[in-house]
Amino acid sequence: MKRWLLPVTLLLLAGGCRQPAGTPEDAAGVEDAAESPLPSREEAVAEAARLAVEAARASGVERSRLLLAAARLRERTWRLERRESDALEALELLEQVADSPEPLGCGARLDRALLEGELRRSPPATYRAVYVARRRTEDAACRRRVDALLATLAAFRPLPTVLAELDRQAGDDSGIASTTLGSAGPVVVPTLPINNPTGPTRITGIERYGSEDGARIVVNLTQPALFEVGILGRQGDRGPRLYVDVAKASYKGPLELPVGGLVERVRLGKQTGGTRLVLDLRREAWRKVFYLPEPFRLVIDVAKEAPALPVAAPTGPRGVRRVVLDPGHGGHDPGAVGPAGLREKDVTLDIAHRAAPLIARELGVVTLLTRDSDVFVPLDERAARANAFQADLFLSIHCNANEDGTGRGVMTFVLDESRDPHALSIAARENASSPAAAAELASVLSRVVDQGVRARSNHFAELLQRSTMASLSPRYPDATDHGVKRAGFYVLAGARMPAALFESSFISHPTEESRLDTADYRQKLADAIVNAVRAYRDGR
Numbered sequence: 001m002k003r004w005l006l007p008v009t010l011l012l013l014a015g016g017c018r019q020p021a022g023t024p025e026d027a028a029g030v031e032d033a034a035e036s037p038l039p040s041r042e043e044a045v046a047e048a049a050r051l052a053v054e055a056a057r058a059s060g061v062e063r064s065r066l067l068l069a070a071a072r073l074r075e076r077t078w079r080l081e082r083r084e085s086d087a088l089e090a091l092e093l094l095e096q097v098a099d100s101p102e103p104l105g106c107g108a109r110l111d112r113a114l115l116e117g118e119l120r121r122s123p124p125a126t127y128r129a130v131y132v133a134r135r136r137t138e139d140a141a142c143r144r145r146v147d148a149l150l151a152t153l154a155a156f157r158p159l160p161t162v163l164a165e166l167d168r169q170a171g172d173d174s175g176i177a178s179t180t181l182g183s184a185g186p187v188v189v190p191t192l193p194i195n196n197p198t199g200p201t202r203i204t205g206i207e208r209y210g211s212e213d214g215a216r217i218v219v220n221l222t223q224p225a226l227f228e229v230g231i232l233g234r235q236g237d238r239g240p241r242l243y244v245d246v247a248k249a250s251y252k253g254p255l256e257l258p259v260g261g262l263v264e265r266v267r268l269g270k271q272t273g274g275t276r277l278v279l280d281l282r283r284e285a286w287r288k289v290f291y292l293p294e295p296f297r298l299v300i301d302v303a304k305e306a307p308a309l310p311v312a313a314p315t316g317p318r319g320v321r322r323v324v325l326d327p328g329h330g331g332h333d334p335g336a337v338g339p340a341g342l343r344e345k346d347v348t349l350d351i352a353h354r355a356a357p358l359i360a361r362e363l364g365v366v367t368l369l370t371r372d373s374d375v376f377v378p379l380d381e382r383a384a385r386a387n388a389f390q391a392d393l394f395l396s397i398h399c400n401a402n403e404d405g406t407g408r409g410v411m412t413f414v415l416d417e418s419r420d421p422h423a424l425s426i427a428a429r430e431n432a433s434s435p436a437a438a439a440e441l442a443s444v445l446s447r448v449v450d451q452g453v454r455a456r457s458n459h460f461a462e463l464l465q466r467s468t469m470a471s472l473s474p475r476y477p478d479a480t481d482h483g484v485k486r487a488g489f490y491v492l493a494g495a496r497m498p499a500a501l502f503e504s505s506f507i508s509h510p511t512e513e514s515r516l517d518t519a520d521y522r523q524k525l526a527d528a529i530v531n532a533v534r535a536y537r538d539g540r
C-alpha cells in the first residue's frame, strides 16, 4: 500500500494541537507525567493501566484527567512502536473523556479525531473526523480550536458536497440525500426475528478489521434492530458489493470508511427509513452476518474462501498448520482476581507464552497469540485475528471464578445452546454481559455454526479435558474434571475454525490460586494444551 508522506506532518500537527489542551488548568501534574521521557513500552503500558484503574475509582474532572493521561501515554507508545493495540487503547480511553466538561472534553475529542486519521494513514479522514468533532460542542473556545486545526488541515479538505453531506447528517437526519446505491439484490441471510425495538435506534460506531484474506466489520447499535443482507450487482469495473440494511437505524458519521485488503471500504447511506451499509469487495467472497447482544451489534464476516467443509467423522489425522492461542483479558481488563491478588490476565498470558513455542517446536505448527503482552484486545477482534490468520484451531485461555470462592476444577467450553445456569453465568462473566445475553448469543450462533466445525470443537475440547487431567493428576490428585460444557462466549463468536474456551482452574479458590501462581502448575497446563493439539492433529 502506498504510504502517505503525511504521518510526520500529522504527528507535528497532533503535537501542536495538544498545546492548547495542556494549559495549566487542563491536566496539571498528570500532564507533566505524561510528557516526561518514556523509559520502555512495558513501563508505559503498566503506568497507563495504573492511571486507568485510579480513574475508575475517581470521579468528575479528576477521573477525566487520569483517563486523559493514560490515553496520552498509550498514544505516545503507539508513535514510538506503531503497535496498533496502543492506538486502539488510546482511542477507547479518549472516547471515555469526550463528554467531559470543557476544555478537557474538547481536547479529548480533538486528540481522538487526529489519532483516528493517523491510524488510518489518511489526512482526508483526519479532516473529516475533526470536522465531525466540531459538531459535538457548543463551546466557543473549543470551536475556535477546532477551526484553527481545520485551517492547518485545509489542504485535505474534502469536496464541499462531502462536507454538506456531513452537515446534513449531523444537523437533520431526514435531510440525508439517498445514496446512489443500486436496488436490493437477493437476500442471502434471512432477517433474524428480534423483539420489537422501541424508540430511535442509532448506529454508534463501526469497527473494522481487514486483511487480504478476510475482514470483520462490527456495527454497534444503541438497541436491537432488524437487518437484511444481500448482494448488489456489479457496477462498471467495480467489484461485487455486499449490503446490510439496518431497519429504522440512523447514523451520524463518516459516509465512507476505508478497510483495506479484501474489503476495500464500507459506505453508508440512508435507505428506506434505515441505514444501508455497503461493503465494496475486491472479489467474490464468502460472508456471514450475525448479531451479538449487549451491547447489540451486527458482525459482518467476509472471507476469500468459505471454510473448508470438514469430513463428517471427527477421526483420522487432521491438517493443523496454524493455531491461535488467545490469552484472556489484558490491559485495563485484569479478568478475575484471586483472594491473594493474582490476576487472570497475567496467568493466561504466561500459560500461552509457555505453550506457543512448544506447539511450534514440537509439532511444527505455526502459532499466533492474539496478544503478546499486557494489552487490551477487544473480544470481537480476537476471533477476527484467528480468521485473518486462517487458523485451523482457536483456543481462548482463562481462569474460572465464582462468587463464594468454593468452586474448583477444570472445564472447557464450546459455543453452543445452553440452559445450564452455571455455564451461562461463567459465560456472562467472561463476556461482561448478563446470563440472558449469553444464552441469546448461544442460541443465535448455534444456528450459524457449521455442524462439522461444531463437532470438531467438541472433540478438541474433550481432548483438552483429558490431557489436562493426565497432566495435573499425578502431582495434584485432587484436580477435578468438570468435562466439556456449552454456553455463548463473545470471544468464540464468528470463529471459522474449531474453537474452545479453556477454564484452566478457579483463581477464586485459595488452593487453586496458589497453584496457578507457580511455574510448575502453569507448565503442566501449557503441556496439556500442547498434548491436546497433538492428539487432535493425529486424529485421536
Ligand SMILES: [Zn+2]
Pocket: 328, 329, 335, 336, 344, 397, 398, 399, 430
Ligand atoms: Zn476470563
